[in-house]
Structures are given as structure tokens and as C-alpha cells.
Amino acid sequence: MKVSYExxxxxxDEKLPSPDEIARVLTFHAxxxxxxxxxxxxxxxxxxxxxxxxxxxxxxxxxxxxxxxxLSLSLVDDPLKREVHAVPDSNVLEVVVDNPELCLxxxxxxxxxxxxxxxxxxxxxxxxxxxQKSINNIVDATNYVMFDLGQPxxxxxxxxxxxxxxxxxxxxxxxxxxxxxxILSGEEYxxxxxxxxxxxxxxxxxxxxxxxxxxxxxxIDENTTNLIIExxxxxxxxxxKTSQALKxxxxxxxxxxxxxxxxxxxxxxxxxxxLLGGEIEGFVDQYPEPTALKPVSVSVREVNRxxxxxxxxxxxxxxxxxxxxxxxxxxxxxTVVPPFERxxxxxxxxxxxxxxxxxxxxxxxxxxxxxxxxxxxxxxxxYYAEKIRRFLTDLxxxxxxxxxxxxxxxxxxVNALSADCLFLRNTLTNTLQESLKRNNHNTELxxxxxxxxxxxxxxxxxxGEHTSLGIASSDSGENSAENICAKLLIxxxxxxxxxxVDGVCEVSLSTVLEGLPNPESYDQFLITNVxxxxxxIPISPYPFVLRDxxxxxxxxxSGEDVLVTIKKEAGELLHTLRQFDEYKKDGRVxxxxxxxxxxxxxxxxxxxxxxxxxKIETTLHDRGFxxx
Amino acid sequence: xxxxxxHRHPLSSAIAEINAIFYEMGFETVSGPEIEDEWHNFDALxxxxxxxxxxxxxxxxxxxxxxxxxxxRTHTSPVQIRYMKxxxxxxRIIVPGKVYRNxxxxxxxxxxxxxxxxxxxxxxxTLGHLKWTLETFFSKFFGTHTTIRFRPGYxxxxxxGVEVDVEYTSSKGTKxxxxxxxxMVHPSVLKNGxxxxxxxxxxxxxxxxxxxxxxxxxxxxxxxxxxxDLRLVNQF
Numbered sequence: 029m030k031v032s033y034e035x036x037x038x039x040x041d042e043k044l045p046s047p048d049e050i051a052r053v054l055t056f057h058a059x060x061x062x063x064x065x066x067x068x069x070x071x072x073x074x075x076x077x078x079x080x081x082x083x084x085x086x087x088x089x090x091x092x093x094x095x096x097x098x099l100s101l102s103l104v105d106d107p108l109k110r111e112v113h114a115v116p117d118s119n120v121l122e123v124v125v126d127n128p129e130l131c132l133x134x135x136x137x138x139x140x141x142x143x144x145x146x147x148x149x150x151x152x153x154x155x156x157x158x159x160q161k162s163i164n165n166i167v168d169a170t171n172y173v174m175f176d177l178g179q180p181x182x183x184x185x186x187x188x189x190x191x192x193x194x195x196x197x198x199x200x201x202x203x204x205x206x207x208x209x210x211i212l213s214g215e216e217y218x219x220x221x222x223x224x225x226x227x228x229x230x231x232x233x234x235x236x237x238x239x240x241x242x243x244x245x246x247x248i249d250e251n252t253t254n255l256i257i258e259x260x261x262x263x264x265x266x267x268x269k270t271s272q273a274l275k276x277x278x279x280x281x282x283x284x285x286x287x288x289x290x291x292x293x294x295x296x297x298x299x300x301x302x303l304l305g306g307e308i309e310g311f312v313d314q315y316p317e318p319t320a321l322k323p324v325s326v327s328v329r330e331v332n333r334x335x336x337x338x339x340x341x342x343x344x345x346x347x348x349x350x351x352x353x354x355x356x357x358x359x360x361x362x363t364v365v366p367p368f369e370r371x372x373x374x375x376x377x378x379x380x381x382x383x384x385x386x387x388x389x390x391x392x393x394x395x396x397x398x399x400x401x402x403x404x405x406x407x408x409x410x411y412y413a414e415k416i417r418r419f420l421t422d423l424x425x426x427x428x429x430x431x432x433x434x435x436x437x438x439x440x441x442v443n444a445l446s447a448d449c450l451f452l453r454n455t456l457t458n459t460l461q462e463s464l465k466r467n468n469h470n471t472e473l474x475x476x477x478x479x480x481x482x483x484x485x486x487x488x489x490x491x492g493e494h495t496s497l498g499i500a501s502s503d504s505g506e507n508s509a510e511n512i513c514a515k516l517l518i519x520x521x522x523x524x525x526x527x528x529v530d531g532v533c534e535v536s537l538s539t540v541l542e543g544l545p546n547p548e549s550y551d552q553f554l555i556t557n558v559x560x561x562x563x564x565i566p567i568s569p570y571p572f573v574l575r576d577x578x579x580x581x582x583x584x585x586s587g588e589d590v591l592v593t594i595k596k597e598a599g600e601l602l603h604t605l606r607q608f609d610e611y612k613k614d615g616r617v618x619x620x621x622x623x624x625x626x627x628x629x630x631x632x633x634x635x636x637x638x639x640x641x642x643k644i645e646t647t648l649h650d651r652g653f654x655x656x
Numbered sequence: 657x658x659x660x661x662x663h664r665h666p667l668s669s670a671i672a673e674i675n676a677i678f679y680e681m682g683f684e685t686v687s688g689p690e691i692e693d694e695w696h697n698f699d700a701l702x703x704x705x706x707x708x709x710x711x712x713x714x715x716x717x718x719x720x721x722x723x724x725x726x727x728x729r730t731h732t733s734p735v736q737i738r739y740m741k742x743x744x745x746x747x748r749i750i751v752p753g754k755v756y757r758n759x760x761x762x763x764x765x766x767x768x769x770x771x772x773x774x775x776x777x778x779x780x781x782t783l784g785h786l787k788w789t790l791e792t793f794f795s796k797f798f799g800t801h802t803t804i805r806f807r808p809g810y811x812x813x814x815x816x817g818v819e820v821d822v823e824y825t826s827s828k829g830t831k832x833x834x835x836x837x838x839x840m841v842h843p844s845v846l847k848n849g850x851x852x853x854x855x856x857x858x859x860x861x862x863x864x865x866x867x868x869x870x871x872x873x874x875x876x877x878x879x880x881x882x883x884x885d886l887r888l889v890n891q892f
Contacts, residue, residue, distance in 0.1 A: 056807055060819070078810035079708040265706040285708050334816070334840055334857065336784025377843060381808070381816030384783070389806035389818060394791055395784035397681060397776065400748060404684035407675075414672060421662035428884040429665050432690075432754070432768055433716075439691070441728075442717040443758060445767055452691075452718075452728075463884030474886055480662065481886070486690050486754065493691055554676045559669045559892045560799045564875040567887045 029086050030158040033071040035176075039092035039103050047071040050095065057098050057385050059085070070157040082286035084369045087178030097350045097386060107177060108369055112298045118310030120186075120194070121256060122229060125314050126201035130224045131238065133261040133315040134200055135293035138186065140254045142166065142306035151303070166248045169303040170257065171279075178288050178369075179259050179296035180280035182226075182236060184246035186254040190231035197229025198256070200238060209234040210244040211276075223270045224262060239267035239284040240276055255306070259297050261290035290319055291368040321365050326376040328360040334377070335384045336395050347386045406547050409495065412520070412537070413484050414553040416497065419519055423512060425480040425499065430459035432486065439488045452488035456498030457532045459483075464500045464531065471502075472624050473572050475604040478503040480512065484537060494538035500531055509533040520544065572603060572626040573637050577644065580616045580654040587619050593651065594621060597644045601625045601632065618656070666869055666892045667770060667881060671752045674772055674865070677796045678750045681789065683774070686749050688735035690756070691718065694725045696734035700848040701813040709812045714758040716767075728756035731862060732773035733813060736841075739775070740849025745856045747777040752865060763877045770865040777841065777851060777858030783818070786838055786859040794822050798872060805832070814839025814860055824871060833871065836863040 033047050044050060051061040051073055059081070062074035077085045084090045089107055096103050118138045125131045146152070147168040155162055155172060162168050170181040189196040203219035210216045217237070219225065224238035228246070236242040239262035248255075264287045271281040294313070301308055328341050341360060348355050354365040366373035373379065384392075417427060433444070436458075437451030444450045453459060460483055467479045479502040487496045499516070501509040513526040513533035522540045526533035581590060587607050595605055602625060609620035625637050645655050664672075675685050694705075703709050713730040720726040732751040739749055751773035759765050776785065787804065794802040802822060809819035817839035821832040838861035843853035866878050873892075880888040 058808055060807070060809075079712070079812075080810045082708065268706055268708070333780065334782060336782025336787075375815070375843065377815040377840065384816050385808040389783075389808070392783050392787055392806065394788035395782060396788055397748075397785050398778070398780070400682040404679055404682055404748070407685040407687070409687065410671075410675060410685055413668075417664050417668060421664055424660055424662045426662040426886055426889050427665040427668055428886070428889060429667060429882050430884040431882050433756075440719045442719055444716075445758060445760070449767075459884065466884065467886045470885075470887060474890055476660075476886075479886070481884070483884075488691065493689060550676075550679065553672070554679060558673070559666060560673075560797075560872070562873055562892055564873045564888075564891055566876055567880075567885075 029075050029077045029091075031073045031075050031088060031091050032154050032157040033073065034069070034157070035088045035154050036092050036095065039089070039105075040096075040101055041104050042101055044095070045099070047073055053095070053098050054091075056390070057388070058094050067157045068153070070153070072157055072159075079286060080372045082283070083288045083371045084178060086283055086286070087174075088176050090178055090369070093352075097352070100350055107299055108292075108295050108367070110295065110298065112294050114294055114297065114311040114313060116310045118312050120196060120309060121312050122195060122197040123312045123314050124197065124199045124229060126199060127224065128316060130202070130263045130266045131200045131260060131314075132263070132317070132319075133290040133293055133313070134198075134258065135260065135297055135311070135313045135315070136198070136256055136258040137297045137301055137311050138254070138256055138309040139301060139304060139306040140309050142253060142255060142304055144248065144250050144252050164248065164250075166252065166255065166304065169300050172303065173296050173300045174279060174283070177292060177296050177299065178283055179292040180239070180283050181257055181259045181296055181300055182242045182280075183248055184235060184242075184256045184258070185248055185252040186246075186256050187252070188246040189228050189235075189256070190233075192230045196256070198235070198258070199227050199229040199232075200260075201225060201227060203234070207234065209237060211237065211241045212244055212247055214244065217274055217276070219270075219274075222266075222273070224266050226258070237270060237274070237276070238262050240271050240274070240281045241278055255304075257297065257300055259293035259300075261288070261293060287371055289368045289371050290315065319368075321368060322374065323363050323365045324373060324376060324379055325361055325363045326379045327362070330376060331380050331383050334380045335387075336392055337384075337387070339383070339387055343387070344383055347383050350386065351382065406550060408541060408544075408546055409537075411547040411550060411553060412541055412544060414550075415520070416482075416484065416516060416537075418553070419516055420482050420499070420512070423480070423515070424507065425482050425501075425512060428460070428463050428481045428483050429485065430456070430463055430483060432488075434459065437488065438490045454487055454489045455534060456483050456485055456487060456496050457529060457534050460498045460500040460532050460534075461530065464502060468502055472574055472622065473604055473626065475606045475622075475624070478507060480507055494536055495541075496534055497526075497537040497540075498532060498534045499526070500533075502531065504531075566628070568603075568626050568628045570627055570629075570631050572624050573632050573634075575623045575625065575637060575641055576608075576620060577623065577641070577648075578609070578618060578620040578656045579648055580618055580656065583612065583615055583617055585617070585653075587617075590619055590648070590653070591621065593647060594623070594644055597647045598623065598625075598640055601627055601636070601640060663886070663890045663892055665881075665889050666873065667865060669892060670865055670869055671770075673797065674750065674752055674793075677793055678774070681748075681792060683748050683750045683776075686735060686739055686751055687753055688729075688732070688738050688751065690729055690754055691726055692729040692734050694727060696737050697727055697729050697731075700737045700845065701733050702842050702844045702848075703812045707812075716756050716758045730757055731755050732771045733860070733862065735773060736775050736813075736845065736860060737849050740777070740846070740851050745777045745851045746779075747775055747858065750774050761879060763879065764870075766866065766878045766882065768882060769878070772863050772865050774861045775841070775858065776860075777846070777856050779856060781858040783816070783840060783859065786818075786840075786861065789859075790820060790822075790836070790838070790861065797868065798824065800825065806838075809837055809839070811837050811839060813842050813845050815842045816840055820861070826871070826874070835867065836861050838862070
């Protein structure tokens, strides 16, 4: 919700703190702030109003009321506290609500002899500051009231409704099968029995999609002189479903789906007629079952028992006063009657939150959790997964995680992100094979003799989900997936065998676990902080280049010694260095090393790598070694 | 050939660390299914059907031949309900686990990621206990004394709800990071878990585990975690 600072200021006599200070106060006591932006002479604060407060705070009055509480100020003139007299009754408009369960209230006013023209400068400026286009004085006034009070309104040209016996009529009803309506912007929509419509009661023609968008039929134009302005309360589920089905999300539908108070309609109509001028012919108000205000009780003890604070009775009472709530006290219990617009306040926890956030969460002091009477239970799956990780990494295998959303499987998604993730995996084998392939390209970069990987993850079959263990290896000898998997299963003490396909073995860990004893403690598997200090080195997108170097050195020179020399001379382009050969002959040793070069900035050329190699060879030569 | 040790995935190392830290504070590590029903994932957590709060989490729905609508859990919170129903109060658990969100992926968003859920329920648990628990956890996890702060927040399953910022010092300096959602468990959630809200109360929190690792290890792309790429794993 974009909030104009000047608009907010109009609610107060006192000069408000700076926009940045308001943003800070709201951040720590009410809402997240998405940004503060200067627009002309005004400043616009983007307030992230979440669903619980969207009923009252998608409005300038709501935010102003919030600020009044937080800054201990009073509103000069609260539009929701005004005396409103919706008289006289209209003699020309009749309203029938066919579906009262979907339209709790329908209020309207008939206004004659208005002239359509531009809006006053001040109003246009406010609307434009919050990103709204000014259209004409009528449409702008209804928009202004929505952004001021949070109640959507709509104006119809009365002379475009069918007349019967000198009167016009509005019927609120659900759509008929395949009924079509052209909305204000000119697009045509097909609606049906699930969509609530505002229609011309005499001709039956649709005038608007209730709570979502007005229709073109009775739109205001430059010749409009007589108006019907409606402010209604539509069922939030109905508005939400219609808005989703038609893919038509509007400022009105967003407000209605968050259940603003049905009491708002009369205040909104009162404000809009003040803005518009013209002659009021009369009002209509269909509100058969007014909602009652429900008191909420909370005690001082409960407030402190939840927040972990020690806020006094007096202080809590002061905070409740700052909200301007009607309340009474009985001993340490406050019974609060939330104002009608605060439809979010219905249980004691809601009041505790109001007290807590105004009091300030920064005052909450850390408090040690009470000791437990028994030790926590040991998680069997976690215990054995850790045991497996330890066993396999000791054998040189590394752990990978792969995606569960894949191109084929047994369980299909209704709304996948893309064609290659339409299903949930029913095996780890496929994604481990892909991982093996990808890592094989990088064997040298990783400085590994072969790629050995494993994964412990959930797979999903027609029988449900279970935890699977997969092992994959590029080695076909001692370190093949078959060998390693067999060793692991023996170590775990199970007779279950893995299923091996093309270098990948998989076994249901869930099934294996069923046959294993419950661990009594985590013993050696409670590890901490092993990787805490490691900083990630970004992965270069450029290809790597391989070079080997072999040399004769005296027997007294260690491979490590040569390695250090090479590393020092090679500089930043050297990514990986490993010794891959060593043999002794006639009092000398031959060492062979593999160097992997890679840049973070570009693809390396032969010349660039050649220069580095030459530098290394020269230094080794200078040390008296024979480069072969 | 000399045998080099293999590497654990950083997510596994982090979950093991988390488990150790919370075990010391008396928490049990529990898990739950990744395919959930609508009731456990939403309704029981005070997120009614057709309520705008549902828009806060984009959901993957499953074509399910069996009874009822199934989905991929959007958070680890359904395990709160499952655990409460099975064990009753008091409760002191963490739930590290995989969750799914139907969101476009980029360097900071993955459709599949891991969440850490915490739930403590007893007769006198307060927001002060939540603060201590999180400060203790983050101080150990980041290896340095760490302070946190609460701001008002909204999550349907808690009331009061708070956003939790963590003060973190990296090589680039110290700043407040918005890391968790938390709050006092909503009485409807306790009821749905079979626990009497007039006797018991407690806190819950949720945090993305990948996010913690991105920060602590200065990893530049969340998509690396599930890439199966040892160029990430073998650095840890």
C-alpha cells in the first residue's frame, strides 16, 4: 500500500516526524516498509500491509490511526467517528439483493445535477502521488475514498439505467450461464453462476462484477449529470474466487477479499458526497443482519505470561487508551471492545499482540528455557544417516543432493514450474547418474582419481514416499558402486541388498532401518562446527586447462617440497595441483604432477598457460632439478 | 593411490550441527512426510481455504488418484500438528526438512529447499524463551555472540507473530538480516493438535537452512545446493 505523507499529515494538527522516522516507527511496531520515495513535493511510503491488517490498513485513515497510537497523537477528524445521517431515503432507486449470503450490505446514494470535470488540484496530487491516474472528479472521488477509508465504491450514470414508473432499480444476483459483461476498460468477460453481479433491476443487464470491476454499460462520461454511487460489502470468498477465475485483480477485489468491516459503507458514502457536491436525492441501505461488536477480555497476568514481560496494569491501560479502544476493567482483567473497523481483533492473543508491539518487542528479555525432566529421544533415521555418511566419506565418497522434481516418475504435479519437473522422482538412480556424468567432466579440476558420490533422499512411488540411499561411482574396480554398497550394508548389519544399474546402486533406507536396532544415544554422531569457518570460493564458468610436469630430483627432496615450489610459481591461475607418480632410480626420485589451470575472467589460451609453465620449469631448473 | 576422505554435503553438516545445538537445549529432532494433505499443511495451521493468507505460500498440487487433495508441503509446520497429536504436551522439537514452493528459481530462490522448524510447548513458555533459544542457536551456529531482535510480523499459525532479525558480522561489516518468522503458537493450532490452549502455550519458529549457509559461507547461488555438483560439496 502506497501511503502519501501529505495525506497522512492532513489527519494531524501536530507536525508529523519525518517520513524516515515514520518508516522506522512502523517497522518496529506495526508493518514492514518496502521503500520511501520522494514524489514531487510529497513523500510516498510503501507499507507492506499483511493479510491480518488488510481489512483496516489498506487505507490512509488506517495508517493514520496506527500512527496516532504509536506516536500518542490524536486524529484531528476521524472519518469513522463522524456523525453520519444517511437521509432521506431515495424515491427513485430500489435495490434488491438476491444472494444476501454473498452481499451482506448494499448501500447507495442517488446524487443529481453534478457536472463532470477535472478534480481539484489537491485531490489529483494525492492520487497521483500514490500512482493513481486522475480520470474525472466523479471517478477520482470514489477512488480517493477507497484509498482514504479502505472501502471500495462505484459510481454509475443513473440515466443509463432502464426506467420503470419513473424509478430505477439495482439487483445484486449471481450470473447466468454464459452471461457476458463488458468492463470499463472495454474487455468482455464471460461470467456464470459462481460470480456475483450488480445488474440493472429493470432491464437485467449487468452493470458490474461485484467487488471486482465496474461495467461499461452505466459508466460515467462527460455528459453524466445524475449518479448512483454504491458502497457494498461482498463475501470475501466469492470476490476472491471471481477475481482468481477471471484473472482480474483490482484495488477493490484486494480490499474485499480481506474482509473490511461492513460498517464502512455509510462512512464512505458520506465522504464521497462531501467531495462531489451535487444534490442528494436520497439513500438506500440494504443491511438485514448488522454485525455486532464482540468484546475481548485479557488479564494483565495473561499479557505478561505470553510476552515474558512485567508490564504494569497502568502501562497496559495506557496502551489500550492510545488505541482509543472502548474498554472496562475488572480487577486485573481488561474487557476491550475493538472498534468496528478492526475485524482482526477477536481473541485475547490479538490484544496481547497489540499491547506487545506498542510496548515494544525490544523490551523482551531473553529467558533460559526451563530444564526438561527427560533426555530428548534419539532420531533413528538421523542417527543411521549420519553413520552412513561417516562410513562412505571415510571410503572417499562425497555426498550430493539432487532435485526431487524431475521429468518422469509415479507422482505427477498439477501445476509444475516447467516440463522437466512434472513429476516427483521415484528413484535416486537417474539424478545420481546425471550428477556422476557432470562431475566426471571435472575429475581433474576436483583433483580426484575417480568420482564416487552418494545421496540420502526421499523418493515417491505409487506406494507413498520413503527414504532411499543411492551410491554412484565412475570406478569399475575396488571402488565400484556395487562394492561400496555391499561393504556399507554389511557394516550396517543388514541382509538387504542394493539394486545396481550402470554404476549406481540404490537401496531403500526406510526398509533397511526397520531391521536395525534403535540407537540409545547419538554418541559420536553429535558433531558441531566442522565447517563453520569455511568460505565458499565461487565456481568459474570458464574451461580449465591441464598440464603435466615430471622431474628428477635428489632422493633427499620430498614431493611436498616440489609441490610447494610449483604452487608458489604458478600463481593465481593454478586451480588444482596433485602428484600422480613417483619412483626411485639410481639415488634419484622421479615425481610427476598434474596442474589444472582456470581463470575466473576468461578462457585461458595455450600461450598464457605456456608462460606460467615456463616460469615453473625455470625455477625448478634453477634449483638443480631435471625437468623431463 | 592414497585414499582421500570424501566430503559431506554442507546441508547435512549444517543439519547435524543444528541437531547437536538443539539436542543440548533439550530438543528432539523429528520428521514428517513431504507429501501432505491440505488440512495438515494449511487448515490445521489456521490458514483457511480461500483466505488471502494462502497466497503467502505458492503451492505445488499433486494429481492424486487416492482420496483427498494432496500437495507438497510448503513448510515444515504440518509436523507441528502431527507431533502434537501423537505426543501431546509438553513439546520441545525441531524439524529440519525439505519443503517445496511453486516459485521461479534464481540465485536466491529455489523451488525445493530445507527449513528448520522449532516448536516448544509447556505451561509457561514466553516470547522471552523464544529470544533466548534463538540467541543461543545463532551464537553457536555463527560461532560468535549473536543478538536478535523482534519486529511485528504476521503468520497465521502464531499470535503474536514476529519477524526475527539477526545481527551478523561478515567481512563486509555488521548488519541486521531478516532471517526468521516466529511467534506464540495460535490457540487454534494448539486445539488442532489436541492440546488445551487454556493450559498450554508455546512458541514456534521457522528458518530456511540454505539461507543460513549462503550467509555463513558466502555462497553466491542457492541453486548449487541441489545441483549434485562436487565443485560445491568438496569445498566443505
